Amino acid sequence: MLTDKITEKIKNSLLNDPRFADLDFSNLLLSIPRNPDHGDFSTNFAMINSSRLKSKPIDLAQEMLNLLKKSDDSFFQDISIEKPGFINFVISNKIYQRYLADVVLQGVDYGSGIHNNKKVLIEFVSANPTGLLHLGHLRNAAVGDSIARILKFSGYDVVKEYYVNDYGNQVRLLGESLKERVLEKLKLDFNIPEGGYKGDYLIDVAETLLLTKDSRSILKEETAFFSNFAISCLTKEIEKDLEDLDINFDSWYSEKEKIHDSDSVINIKKLIMSANGLYKKEKAEWIKTSEYGDNDDWVITKSDDSSTYFMNDIAYHHDKFLRGFDKIVNVWGADHHSHISRLKASMKLLSNDLSKLDFVLIQFVRLIKDGQDVSMSKRSGTYTTIKDMLNEFNKDLVRFMMVSRSSDSHFDFDLDKCREGSDDNPIFYIQYASARINSILNKHDLNKDDTKSVDLSLLTEEKEIKLIKKILSFPDTVEEASGTMSPHKIAFYLQELAAIFHSYYKSTKVLIENDELSKARILLLSSIKIVFVNGLNLLGVSSPERM
């Protein structure tokens, strides 16, 4: 990465002087100044260390500048200091050109990083399989999957997991509701139970069930049979919806199988007891989370002896730790934020390493259609499903919009403004840029040998240098998005790159008489295309060949 190289060069030159030898060089951060007059990169390292070295920031910057200039081998075109103590760097064009040549060679790997294949478990969506996926799950799905893609690209070994809530009261109710729908189908009296599932989708499930065997033997079955059938059908539907969004899970973790059909809960309870973290009160069992950082204690076993949802969640998360991951990420809806502190407390009680545990909270997104809030249809009391959504809007648009904002800010998503052809549609803006490049490359592309012989020093136009700089900052953007688990940083980056490209496209012709220059520009475009493809892929968005 270019920034790594620069940091290394600065560090090496400063280490020549014993005075700087014991500085904390992890504080040596480079930023890209907003104002281009301040160079390509800038550091506040002198200001940060001025008090420790007992010098005025500007004097310290001057000392550093002298060392830097002394050891520079024309990597930098210019190094300068600016009050109150910034050191600004301008990189030589030939360095930019050299790095640009690598982009095409790296191809699909360009921008990827190294994190030693540390193992990450990321759990997201995990919607209860008692219904279909609806808009409330959409942002979680898109953000979770993009984070997974980004982590993987930046060098982690990622497992994507869906926790299937296939046990408990809700599941029983689902089974009972399905049985009533079967009765309905058979034109018999039916009555969906109090608190049951009234959605039409169970009618479809009932129809499917009736195809499997004769109705008389179906009606003899226990509730569990209906529950199991419904869960299996709906899980398949969920899986299919996710596939339509290009989201695939590596692991479907069944609560019933992994937690209830095993001794998991009993074992965890023993662990809690041996940590002296459990007590009885009013016929229930409580966990002493208040002693580990939460405000309250919580019930883990109800007075009827069944375990609470929280107990199951403790068992599930403890198991995540047992499975040996270096990093455990939970992508949760913001309505679950209050669970974080109690889950952390319980994991601490069980002596797990909390630094491995990470949460991404997804705030609600309000969907506006025809000027109306359609996040939930108030009239029918039903949710708009992801199926409905994908019938009307293409996957790329939906996914891009869902990750185009920081996940901890709630935002309004106006569908009408984002329709195809609309001016307010950033994904088409980006894809269009990519398609424009394709159309040029289709007319004239370079073969491998050409690539090596291209003279990139011919790329001297202001916009060309700007494009090169932007392309070369892609790996840093990926690393930043990975470190903060923020897909929107990729989305913004791609829009900026597209903007610079469109402007360049308008002002400068690529396929021209001057063959050498033309080749250099084609190589530049090939690099941009690689960034578009790699970047959009991180968001689960395609890069169409033409539009």
Added chain:
RNA sequence: GCGCCAGUAGCUCAGCUGGAUAGAGCAAAGCACUUCUAAUGCUUAGGUCGGGGGUUCGAAUCCCUCCUGGCGUACCA
């Protein structure tokens, strides 16, 4: 009451591990298609970063406080 997230241009939002003159898109006003894709480009206008204190060389960013909005606050999951 308590907790979490948010409040930045008319609208939707970036910028928040403190940095230099606060940005983008849309909307508004004007301009550019004999051209490798006009789903584009160029120009203009638009701001007391919710209010008030504090911390320091420097605050949209950190701390305190108040106001406003969203979401939570079960022996439901």
